[in-house]
Amino acid sequence: AIDISRLRKDTGLITLDDGYANTGSAKSAITFIDGEKGILRYRGVPIEDLAERSSFIETAELLIFGELPDEEERADFRSLLTENSALHRDMRKHFDGFPVNAHPMSILSAMVNALQAHDIPEHRFTDENGFREAAASLLAKTRTIAAASYKSHIGQPIAYPRYDLPYAENFLHMMFSVPYRDYEATPEVAHALNMFLVLHADHEQNCSTSTVRMVASSGANLYASVSAGINALWGPLHGGANMGVIDMLEHIHEGSWTAKQYVDRAKDKHSGVKLMGFGHRVYRNFDPRARILKEAAHNLLDAMHIDDPLLDIAREVEQAALADDYFASRQLYPNVDFYSGIILRAIGIPLDMFTVLFAIGRTPGWIAHWKEVADDPRQRINRPRQVYVGPNLSQWVPRAER
Ligand code: ACO
Numbered sequence: 567a568i569d570i571s572r573l574r575k576d577t578g579l580i581t582l583d584d585g586y587a588n589t590g591s592a593k594s595a596i597t598f599i600d601g602e603k604g605i606l607r608y609r610g611v612p613i614e615d616l617a618e619r620s621s622f623i624e625t626a627e628l629l630i631f632g633e634l635p636d637e638e639e640r641a642d643f644r645s646l647l648t649e650n651s652a653l654h655r656d657m658r659k660h661f662d663g664f665p666v667n668a669h670p671m672s673i674l675s676a677m678v679n680a681l682q683a684h685d686i687p688e689h690r691f692t693d694e695n696g697f698r699e700a701a702a703s704l705l706a707k708t709r710t711i712a713a714a715s716y717k718s719h720i721g722q723p724i725a726y727p728r729y730d731l732p733y734a735e736n737f738l739h740m741m742f743s744v745p746y747r748d749y750e751a752t753p754e755v756a757h758a759l760n761m762f763l764v765l766h767a768d769h770e771q772n773c774s775t776s777t778v779r780m781v782a783s784s785g786a787n788l789y790a791s792v793s794a795g796i797n798a799l800w801g802p803l804h805g806g807a808n809m810g811v812i813d814m815l816e817h818i819h820e821g822s823w824t825a826k827q828y829v830d831r832a833k834d835k836h837s838g839v840k841l842m843g844f845g846h847r848v849y850r851n852f853d854p855r856a857r858i859l860k861e862a863a864h865n866l867l868d869a870m871h872i873d874d875p876l877l878d879i880a881r882e883v884e885q886a887a888l889a890d891d892y893f894a895s896r897q898l899y900p901n902v903d904f905y906s907g908i909i910l911r912a913i914g915i916p917l918d919m920f921t922v923l924f925a926i927g928r929t930p931g932w933i934a935h936w937k938e939v940a941d942d943p944r945q946r947i948n949r950p951r952q953v954y955v956g957p958n959l960s961q962w963v964p965r966a967e968r
Contacts, residue, residue: 567590580951580952580953582953585847586776587847590771591771591776591779591948592771592779592938592939594770594771594935594938595609595632595938596608596609596629596768596770596931596934596935596938597609597629597768597769597770597931598610598770599769599770599848599849601846601848601849601850601851602850602851603851604849604851604852604853604854604857605854606769606854606855608625608628608629608767608768609628609629609632609633611628611634613764613765613854613855613858614854614858616628616764617761617764617765617855617858618761620634620764621732621733621760621764622732622733622734622760622763622764622767622927622930623640623643623644623647623705623732623733624640625763625764625767625930626701626705626767626929626930626933627639627640627643629767629768629930629931629933629934630701630930630933630934630937631698643698643702646698646699646702646703647702647705647706647733648706648727648729649702650699650702650703650706650707651706651707651709651710651727651729652710652726652727653677653684653707653710653711653714654684656684657677657680657681657684660676660677660680661673661677661714661715661718664676664715664718666718666719666721667719668715668719669800669918670712670715670716670719670918670919670921670922671796671797671799671800671921671922671925673711673715674708674711674712674715674796674922674925675793675794675796675797675800676793677711677715678704678707678708678711678789678792678793678796679789679790679793681703681704681707681789682787682789682790691787691788691940692940697937700788701788701933701937704788704789704792704929704933705733705929705930705933706727708925708926708929709727709733709736709737709740709926710727710740712737712919712922712923712925712926713725713737713740713741714740715922716741716916716919717740717741722744723745724740725739725740725741725743725744726740727739727740728748732756732760733760733763734751734756734759734760734763735751735756737759737926738751738755738756738759738913739751741914741915742914752869752870754865754866754869754870755866755870755912755913758862758865758866758909758912758913759909759913761858761859761862762859762862762906762909762910762923762927763923763926763927764927765855765858765859765902765906765927766855766902766906766923766924766927766928767927767928767930767931768928768930768931768934768935769902769928769931770848772804773798773799773801773803773804774795774796774798774799774804774805774928774932775795775928775931775932775935776798777794777795777797777798778791778792778794778795778932778935778936779791779935779936779938779939779948780794780948781794781795782935782936782939782940783939783945783946783947783948784947784948788933788936791932791936792929792932792933792936795928795932796925799921799924799925799928800921802842805903805921805924805925805928806921807842807843807901807903808843808903808906808907808910808920808921808923808924809907809917809918809920809921810842810843810903811842811843811880811903811904811906811907812876812907812911812917812920813842813917814828814841814842814843814883815876815879815880815883815907816876818879818883819875819876819879825879825882825883825886826886828841828883829841829883829886829887829890829893832844832887833890833892841883841887841893841898842903842904843900843901843903843904843905843907844887844893844898844899844900844901844904845896845898845899845901846898846899846901849899849901850897851897851899852899852900853899853900853901853902855901855902856899856900856901856902856904856905859902859904859905859906859909860900860904860905862905862909863877863905863906863908863909863912864877866909866912866913867908867912870912872912874908874911874912876907876908876911877908880904880905880908884900884904906920906924907920910923
């Protein structure tokens with residue numbers, strides 16, 4: 567990579583790089599990816615170890631603060647999460663303002679933006695203890711907002727967080743407990759959701775994280791920056807793909823298309839159809855997260871004695887695509903979204919909450935990247951250039967003569 571960041575003034579030279587495929591937008595010490603070899607590491611720790619052994623919150627601490635926490639740090643951070651789980655009473659009014667069928671991603675982004683107005687003094691972002699608390703608050707409150715928006719949507723009372731439960735179990739409790747009947751996640755379900763969150767926790771300069779960094783570069787606060795990231799994640803080419811995959815598999819299941827026909831449609835550029843959950847800008851061999859999730863989906867369904875026909879269809883689609891020259895020659899493989907939906911379905915997460923689950927998982931990464939930008943004394947405002955292709959000089963024509 568050539569570092570031209572030292573050319574701090576306008577040189578008159580503009581590189582145009584479609585989709586930023588070959589443009590480094592930042593120096594970062596958070597996450598390493600080798601797309602050719604299928605390697606992913608958070609702060610140097612292999613994703614396979616974290617997925618199997620690490621809790622979501624200690625993974626978040628690793629990403630945000632740079633190191634795996636010791637027992638005391640874990641306990642302190644856990645207390646901060648507990649203390650910051652509840653939303654300000656007045657935020658209830660925001661929920662009431664949304665139509666009942668509002669997409670949970672629009673609720674999440676609006677509410678995260680509103681957090682700044684309700685309970686975070688500006689100083690929290692700058693001093694280290696304040697930042698720690700803001701980070702814990704954001705992690706805790708995205709979970710609360712997500713579960714509360716689901717409860718509002720189905721017309722049930724909000725379930726309050728339980729302070730004795732780990733993060734993933736607590737989320738499930740808030741989603742599925744009803745008055746007088748607390749939901750208790752089985753260890754298999756809790757493990758699967760924890761793993762899902764760990765695998766989504768960061769992925770270097772993806773679209774939503776780059777958005778967070780872009781907004782942060784103007785000096786915007788943590789909440790405003792993360793809210794922007796949530797909106798970027800919502801798109802079907804990014805986090806929204808996890809819903810798209812299930813839609814696709816359901817279409818095939820209903821008999822509208824066979825797996826092979828769907829794969830053929832996705833090859834036709836005029837069909838407007840892509841193979842959802844396939845392809846990645848960086849991975850050109852395989853996505854290690856997809857490999858882990860495929861096995862996890864199989865194990866979870868086995869443990870829960872669920873026979874989900876969509877898992878078989880997913881395997882069929884994968885085989886059909888991998889055997890096809892179009893996908894092979896373009897190095898398109900299943901990505902993180904391909905099997906994750908099977909896990910979320912088995913757990914009972916409704917389809918329109920899938921991308922919200924991705925957002926909860928990605929929050930540690932967004933926080934870590936926001937901090938990296940905020941802490942860099944050399945950070946300039948991110949401001950790409952363009953190659954202008956409009957008219958050179960046009961005349962202003964009076965209205966009557968147009
Ligand atoms: N189905 C069919 N064709 C595809 C697919 C796909 N899923 N993905 C890429 N291609 C084709 C492109 O049309 C292009 O073909 P061409 O060279 O003949 O023009 C070629 O493969 C290269 O693809 P690009 O679009 O240049 O790849 P890019 O890096 O820009 O996009 C992306 C990556 C957005 C992930 C793309 O593969 C895609 O749209 N996948 C489906 C949506 C998806 O699963 N998104 C989730 C991504 S992971 C994440 O955000 C969590």
